[in-house]
Amino acid sequence: MTMVVPHMTAGSGHPIGSAAPLRTGAEYLRSLDDGRAVFVDGERVKNVATHPAFAGAAQSCARLFDIAADPAMAERMTVTSASGEQTLRAYQIPRSHADLRAKRLASETWSASTYGLIGRTPDHVAGFFAGYAAVPEVFAAGGQHFADNVVSFYEELRDNHLWATYAIVPPQIDRSKPAHQQSDPTLYAGVVRETDAGIVISGAQQLATAGIYSDYLYLSCIHPLQAGDENYAIGVGIPMNAEGLRLYPRRPFASMASNTFDHPLSSRFDESDCFVVLDEVFVPWEKVFIYRNIEVCRNQWWKTPGHAYGNLQAQARYATKLRFMIGLAKMMNEITGNDGLPPVMIQMGEIAALVSIVETMLEAQELKATIDANGVVWPCKEALYAVMSLQSELNPRMIEIIRELTGAAMITMPSSIKDFESEVTAPDIERFMRSGTATARERAALLRMAWDFIGSEFGNRHQQYEKFYGGASFLVKQNMYRSFDFKRSTAMVNEALALGV
Ligand SMILES: Cc1cc2nc3c(=O)[nH]c(=O)nc-3n(C[C@H](O)[C@H](O)[C@H](O)COP(=O)(O)OP(=O)(O)OC[C@H]3O[C@@H](n4cnc5c(N)ncnc54)[C@H](O)[C@@H]3O)c2cc1C
Structure with missing residues (x-):
């Protein structure tokens, strides 16, 4: 078992409890060169930001951060605390109808920059975590520390302007059987053991769109689980460069795009969908929000x-x-x-x-x-x-x-x-x-x-x-x-x- 390599982000190192300065596109692009394991055509990609199959969309993703960091867009894209710290509206917990509308308008501004062609921009999963932090009692049903963990993770994402994506559907291996009755219990992503410091996960999850462009993977399960499936009833945050996490993108369309005139969209906006493999990935307890709890795993979707x-x-x-x-x-x-x-x-x-x-x-x-x-x-x-x-x-x-x-x-x-x-x-x-x-x-x-x-x-x-x-x-x-x-x-x-x- 190996420990997760600490994930360096643009905002890392700022004092706890305060927000880092907004992240620029250039800082975001630099952060992608973090050792994440992405494989294409049988080879490991050295840097997603510069690989020809991914660089065009990486630029489009970087633009999202530049738009949010533009002072002229502050009102539209961010919320500012009384002490002047800015965080992305994507992470705002709406407390009025006007807040909800403002969140939606921020999403429209981001999506307009990609013509709606990048689906899993950072505001998608940010919405889930804003929802979890708004009703942490749902997670507390598994133990108060899990509720505290989910709120802390939400604050980490929010205060560092990070991008999480999720993989919440198991692979289509044999859907006629529940997770725990698959021919090998480590086919579907699930807990294989726990230690004093955290849990170890092995298996695969079907799809993480924009996974190669994100900072964190939220691994959980939205598929119905039944008694016996407890090891798969989890919710954890995993940095994309975690040891043992391997990302297998489907065929990248930009690699077939010879020029931007003939392939104006596929060369720029292919967000990539990747199959996710976890090979003994260690997750420290503070990044565990749901642990072997089928009811909480289900309630996160519908009771928040x-x-x-x-x-x-x-x-x-x-x-x-x-x-x-x-x-x-x-x-x-x-x-x-x-x-x-x-x-x-x-x-x-x-x-x-x-x-x-x-x-x-x-x-x-x-x-x-x-x-x-x-x-x-x-x-x-x-x-x-x-x-x-x-x-x-x-x-x-x-x-x-x-x-x-x-x-x-x-x-x-x-x-x-x-x-x-x-x-x-x-x-x-x-x-x-x-x-x-x-x-x-x-x-x-x-x-x-x-x-x-x-x-x-x-x-x-x-x-x-x-x-x-x-x-x-x-x-x-x-x-x-x-x-x-x-x-x-x-x-x-x-x-x-x-x-x-
Ligand atoms: C391009 C793309 C990007 C995606 N991105 C993500 C992502 O980032 N993260 C993520 O977690 N997920 C993502 N998803 C969604 C997810 O992976 C699944 O595709 C989705 O939840 C549907 O599940 P499935 O593909 O396993 O299809 P299945 O559940 O196998 O369903 C396929 C079809 O089988 C039939 N069927 C199966 N079961 C039943 C039943 N019980 N009753 C009736 N009919 C049934 C239906 O016709 C159904 O349409 C993405 C999907 C796509 C296509």
């Missing part, structure tokens, strides 16, 4: 506002992405001269209706938010799960309409930007691939972007992301079922029945 804060961010990000998507569709119609056709307007009207539903449901979550006995504001879960439940159907519908509207436009393109640079090919390309309103180069720039968004491997991964990032839709609909006020409806029916015949 964490899941709602994290997914309000996800919806703010999604609404931003849809705004960008409908902009692409509108400009493609304009460039082909189809924009004024009544059937096109009707189809665009359908997409616009769906985009508007997602956008206005953000406000519904805020307007119908409730305040608990401790003065903490909880987003309206009925509104949140309603829009999340529909997302896996709305998203393919919108993409399908855009495909319908564009015909072969995204396909009849030059093979690459080099066709514009060659004396042999440029004349034909410039002459015949233009539109009535745009040069061939302008047209190609727009259509390559649209293809990257919709048709490329990057675009297709996004469709899978929107379907599953919040869990499979049958589970999201169960959340909706639990949140909906059925009694109000059955009371109406009973009243009508009481009218008699």
